[in-house]
Amino acid sequence: MKTISIILLAIIIILSFIYGPGALRIYRIMHLYDEDKIAHNFINMSELFIASESIKPSSKAKALPRSDNVFILPDSYQFEGKDQNLEEALKYFKTDGLLIIKDNKVIFEDYFNGNTSTSKHISWSVAKSFLSALVGIAVNDGLIEDINDPITKYLPDFKGTGYDGIKIKNILQMSSGVLFNEDYADPNSDINKFGRAVAAGTSFRDFAKTLTNHKEQGTYNHYVSIDSQMLGFLLIEVTGMPLREYLQKNIWEKIGMEDEAYYLSDNKDVDMALGGLNATLRDYAKFGLLYLNNGKWGDEQVVPSAWVDASHNMDAPHLQPEAGDLSSNTWGYGYQWWVPGFPDTDFTASGVYNQYIYVDPLSNVVIAKTSSNHRFTAEKEYSKAAHVAMFRAIAKSTNSNL
Numbered sequence: 264m265k266t267i268s269i270i271l272l273a274i275i276i277i278l279s280f281i282y283g284p285g286a287l288r289i290y291r292i293m294h295l296y297d298e299d300k301i302a303h304n305f306i307n308m309s310e311l312f313i314a315s316e317s318i319k320p321s322s323k324a325k326a327l328p329r330s331d332n333v334f335i336l337p338d339s340y341q342f343e344g345k346d347q348n349l350e351e352a353l354k355y356f357k358t359d360g361l362l363i364i365k366d367n368k369v370i371f372e373d374y375f376n377g378n379t380s381t382s383k384h385i386s387w388s389v390a391k392s393f394l395s396a397l398v399g400i401a402v403n404d405g406l407i408e409d410i411n412d413p414i415t416k417y418l419p420d421f422k423g424t425g426y427d428g429i430k431i432k433n434i435l436q437m438s439s440g441v442l443f444n445e446d447y448a449d450p451n452s453d454i455n456k457f458g459r460a461v462a463a464g465t466s467f468r469d470f471a472k473t474l475t476n477h478k479e480q481g482t483y484n485h486y487v488s489i490d491s492q493m494l495g496f497l498l499i500e501v502t503g504m505p506l507r508e509y510l511q512k513n514i515w516e517k518i519g520m521e522d523e524a525y526y527l528s529d530n531k532d533v534d535m536a537l538g539g540l541n542a543t544l545r546d547y548a549k550f551g552l553l554y555l556n557n558g559k560w561g562d563e564q565v566v567p568s569a570w571v572d573a574s575h576n577m578d579a580p581h582l583q584p585e586a587g588d589l590s591s592n593t594w595g596y597g598y599q600w601w602v603p604g605f606p607d608t609d610f611t612a613s614g615v616y617n618q619y620i621y622v623d624p625l626s627n628v629v630i631a632k633t634s635s636n637h638r639f640t641a642e643k644e645y646s647k648a649a650h651v652a653m654f655r656a657i658a659k660s661t662n663s664n665l
Contacts, residue, residue, distance in 0.1 A: 292462050296616075302359060302376040302635040305385045305616070308527060308541055312462075315534050318511045318524040318542075325519045327369050327549065332665045334363065334370040340656035342649055352653060356617050356646060357636040359384060360544040364552055364629040365661045374544075376635060381522060383541040384633040387614030390526075390540035391491045392574075393510065393550060395435065395599035396558075398494055399570030400513050406501040410435065414493060417500050425476040426493055433480045434490045435598045436582055440478035443487040447615060448640035454488060466531045467492050484581045484590035488537040491599065495536025506534040518553055518560045520546045538614060548631035551612070551620040554600075555629050574598040575610035575622075593644065603651045609658075615639060617646055619654070626658040 291311045295304050304311060339346040353361065359378040363371040378384065386393075401407045407417070410432040415422050425441045426434075433439050444452040453474075460470050471489050478485070495506050502509050507526050515524070524546065527539030553559075554574075558566030574597045581589035582596050584604025595602035602610045612620040617634035632650070639646055 292458055296637055296640075298637045301616075301637050302357065302378070305359065305633070305635045306378060306382040308385050309383075309525060313528045313530065314541075315505070315507050315526040315528045315532070318507050318515050318520075318526075320522055321516045321519045323516075323519050324521045326521060327364065327545070327552070328367070330365065330368040330370045330665065332370070334365070334661065334665055336371065337656055337660040337664070340653050342652040347649075347652075349653060349656070352649060356650070357634050357638075358617075359633040359635055360631070362544050362548045362631045363657065363661070364548055364555075365665065366627050367552065367556075369548075370661065370665065372544075378544075378633065380545060381543060383522075383524060383543060384547075385527075385538075385614075385618075386540040386542065386547070387538040387616060387618050388488065388491075389547065389612040389614040389618045389620055390536065390538050391488075391599040392554075392612035392620065393514065393540060394491055394494055394498075394506075394536050395574055396514060396550075396553075396566045396570075397498055397506070397509055398431075398435065399558075399566050399574070399598070401498060401501055401509075403567045403570070407431065407497070414497060417497055418493070421472065421493075424472045425474040426471070427476075429476070429480050431494075431497065434493055436481075436484070436579075437486050437490055437596050437599075438481050438484055438579075438581060439487060439490050440476045440480040440483065440485075441474050441487050441490065442477040443474060443485070443489060445486050445488060447643075457489070461529055464530055467529045467533050467535065468496060468531070471496075481579070482581060482589070484586060484592055484596055486592060486596075491537040492535070494599075495534060498536075499533070505532070506536055514550070514553075514565065515546075517563060517565045518549055520549060522546055544631050544633055547620055547633070548629055551622050551629035551631055554620075555622050555624060555627065570598070574600045575602055577602060577607075594647075609651075609655070611651075611654075613647070615643075617650060619650060621651075621654045621658075623654070623658040626661055628658040628661055630654050630657060 359376050360374045413428045429439045445454045446452040522543045524542035526534035557568045558571040577595045584595040601613050609623040616639045617636045619632045621630040
């Protein structure tokens with residue numbers, strides 16, 4: 264084993280001379296999710312990968328008010344036909360932080376695995392829901408004329424690629440028809456090829472241009488993270504600024520975000536729109552509260568209310584929960600937000616390894632959760648379903664446990 268480690272180290276050193284920092288980043292990716300490293304890595308991504316300039320705290324940063332009442336988490340939740348111990352489940356899924364808001368006040372907040380209230384935790388695909396808000400703002404400001412426009416109207420360099428002629432709306436709803444394997448457990452999947460390519464120095468844009476289309480757009484719901492990156496390219500084009508600046512101007516500043524944040528970026532200084540946002544749990548929760556309140560913060564309509572509504576209401580059969588042959592997903596999908604379904608009243612931003620911003624309008628609850636669940640790739644659907652069951656039990660308990 265020692266000999267193998269020495270040989271591997273020698274190979275990495277040689278590759279670093281040939282390929283530069285890219286080889287070392289590939290090595291870091293190989294060990295990013297190791298059980299003994301994952302929790303530390305998820306709050307120190309800027310040490311491992313290229314990071315953007317900081318998104319600054321709001322000039323009117325303000326902590327959310329806290330309830331005077333003590334909230335105690337329920338002992339159990341119903342899942343797979345029986346009672347499950349909630350505390351044990353939170354440990355099992357490697358919860359790093361849990362924050363609950365009820366009636367616009369924080370009623371619970373706790374951290375684990377070395378995390379604190381100031382830890383900048385990787386969002387993974389929770390970032391997609393932030394991205395959706397920014398697209399809605401750009402549409403409202405007239406920077407995007409119509410989401411039924413083909414994206415190549417704004418990004419002509421993608422003509423002749425898998426995204427040629429694909430409507431912005433179908434990209435928002437993960438219905439582009441682009442061929443993509445998002446299986447994190449498969450080392451040869453497109454999402455893992457993407458990670459290796461970027462680590463080796465390929466730009467996000469160049470990778471996106473390699474993808475092809477294999478289904479008619481707007482007919483089949485299939486999760487393609489590069490769809491979200493395309494929306495990032497779109498925003499950069501129409502706003503004339505990096506994604507992080509548009510986020511700071513239109514969301515971070517307006518809703519009083521308390522701390523700095525940053526994106527992971529490529530070697531062209533393009534932010535990783537599909538899942539590279541790193542922020543505190545409190546600021547993630549604030550974003551959920553913005554959506555609970557239909558895009559309004561105080562007296563200002565930050566995100567158009569009609570956009571918020573469309574973001575979690577599915578308008579086609581292939582976007583519904585349990586859509587069968589029309590979808591590769593069990594949950595429903597709106598504008599970069601998930602709808603678990605049955606009932607269709609709650610919705611969530613969701614990222615791999617169990618990151619969530621869960622919103623339940625009926626209970627007036629937001630739950631933000633960060634995690635470093637190294638088991639995620641082996642039990643993806645199980646862990647997602649378990650989290651919805653936990654969140655629904657917590658939300659229900661707030662109606663009688665305060």
